[in-house]
């Protein structure tokens with residue numbers, strides 16, 4: 428069992444963050460962006476730029492990759508989700524909207540509840556991580572999320588995904604639908620895309636609509652069930 432954490436960071440300066448509050452827009456202007464996920468951070472000694480993200484994707488430019496630990500797994504399409512006790516209504520509102528977006532694809536079905544150990548689960552949570560100049564240059568981690576594959580072989584064999592999706596509420600910029608859609612995408616098995624239109628682009632672009640490539644990757648993960 429392993430878990431892959433993907434991170435999404437605040438975009439640089441120029442994005443049209445019309446859905447953000449005024450103070451967020453002000454903060455935005457003061458921040459440069461560097462993006463990445465945990466694997467890439469480790470691989471690139473903590474400093475990432477968009478070129479390294481793009482070059483790390485071997486797939487076609489428009490393809491949304493699948494998280495490594497989900498590849499080749501047969502996963503049920505139903506997920507039972509629940510929130511940690513300390514998750515605010517504001518955060519729930521964003522994740523609830525994100526859930527609708529994925530349910531509208533008809534590929535997965537996310538329902539409220541805890542599920543059994545043999546069923547797919549998603550836990551939505553929050554955390555507080557302060558970014559320092561030494562952790563990553565000029566970037567803010569907005570959230571993380573990822574699948575964790577549970578497998579039992581032999582008699583009573585099953586495979587389930589016990590995933591997490593979490594927002595870094597140290598920064599109010601994270602409480603945003605595009606970040607929730609991105610982290611839930613990781614939870615369901617989507618990896619970072621180098622297509623700037625994709626919700627899985629590693630820097631927050633404010634995208635909330637799944638692209639055809641995002642949907643095709645979901646289909647690829649869940650078609651084997």
Ligand SMILES: [Zn+2]
Nearest residue numbers: 433434435464
């Ligand atoms: Zn990510």
